[in-house]
Amino acid sequence: MPEITGYKSIALDIAHRVVKGEFPVESKISGRSLLASQYHVSPETIRKAVSLLKNENIVSVSQGKEITIVSDELASSYIHRNKYLESVYSLKLDLQQLMVQKKEVDSKFEALISEIIHASDRLQNLKPYHPVEIKVREHSSAIGKTIANLQIWQNTGATIVALRRDKEVSISPGPHVVLRENDCLVVVGEGRVLERTEQFINKA
Numbered sequence: 001m002p003e004i005t006g007y008k009s010i011a012l013d014i015a016h017r018v019v020k021g022e023f024p025v026e027s028k029i030s031g032r033s034l035l036a037s038q039y040h041v042s043p044e045t046i047r048k049a050v051s052l053l054k055n056e057n058i059v060s061v062s063q064g065k066e067i068t069i070v071s072d073e074l075a076s077s078y079i080h081r082n083k084y085l086e087s088v089y090s091l092k093l094d095l096q097q098l099m100v101q102k103k104e105v106d107s108k109f110e111a112l113i114s115e116i117i118h119a120s121d122r123l124q125n126l127k128p129y130h131p132v133e134i135k136v137r138e139h140s141s142a143i144g145k146t147i148a149n150l151q152i153w154q155n156t157g158a159t160i161v162a163l164r165r166d167k168e169v170s171i172s173p174g175p176h177v178v179l180r181e182n183d184c185l186v187v188v189g190e191g192r193v194l195e196r197t198e199q200f201i202n203k204a
Contacts, residue, residue, distance in 0.1 A: 006045075007041075007045045007046075007048035007049040007052065008049070008052065008082075010039050010041065010045065010046065010049040011049040011050075011052040011053050011078075012078075012079065012082055013039075014029075014049065014050075014053060014059075015053065015058060015075040015076075015078050015079050016075075016079060018058065018069055018072050018075040019072055019075050019076050019079065021072075023069050024069065024072075025069050025070065025071065025072050026068065026069060026070075027068070027069050028066055028067065028068055028069075029059075029067045029068075029069065030067075035050075050067055053075075053078075056074055056078050057070055057071060057074050058070060058071055058074050058075045058078060105167065109164070109169060110131075112162075112169070112171075131161060131162075131186050131187070131188050132186070132187060132188070132194050133164065133184045133185070133186055134184065134185045134186075134187060134194075134197055134198050134201050134202075135182065135183070135184050136179050136180065136181055136182060136183045136184070136185070136201060136202070137181070137202045138181050139202070140179075140181070140201060140202045140203070141203055142179050142201050142202070143179055143180060143181050144178060144179070144180075145178065145179060146175060146176050146177060146178050146179075147160065147173060147174070147175050147176075147177050147179070148175035148176060150179075150200075150201075152185075152187075152197065152200070152201075155196075155200055156189070156193055156196045156197040156200050157189055157190075157193045157196070158187040158188070158189040158193050158194065158196075158197040159187060159188050159189060160172070160173060160185055160186070160187050161186050161187065161188060162185075162186040163177060163183060163184070163185055163186065164183070164184040164186065165180065165182075165183050165184075185197075185201065
């Protein structure tokens with residue numbers, strides 16, 4: 001289960017689980033400590049969430065702290081009255097998933113660039129230098145121009161090994177590629193070369 005923070009979000013998630021039948025009416029659910037471990041929050045946060053559900057008559061809590069599901073209808077009603085929370089919760093899950101995907105893409109991308117540098121005879125002498133991404137900013141005069149027009153290597157000494165555009169990656173982009181705003185050029189070169197390239201690409 002992904003991490004959920006905030007007792008209101010947890011109460012809403014438990015209500016969803018009641019409606020789905022994961023927690024049937026009249027069933028007992030885990031004590032606070034176990035729920036806290038499932039949701040990766042403190043027992044106090046779980047206490048607040050359960051208290052909120054108790055006030056809505058969705059669950060009951062015995063003096064022994066045993067939690068019993070009372071009503072799936074009231075759980076459904078609670079969900080409908082808190083659609084904004086459901087939306088925030090869904091967006092958070094989407095963001096978490098996108099962050100995981102981004103890490104995976106970045107990892108594969110870095111591995112691919114390293115393989116290219118290792119395999120290319122032309123780049124063997126540049127292996128000590130790590131590839132650096134240079135983003136084409138909105139004010140850049142390079143927007144709308146081809147790599148050939150810009151003569152990047154002639155002007156900066158940097159070698160372009162790839163171009164990243166959104167989720168697409170072009171290896172060794174040809175001279176006729178037209179640069180767009182937010183394109184990321186992957187270049188290699190010495191420190192001063194990279195500084196010059198950044199300034200050259202993003203000059204107004």
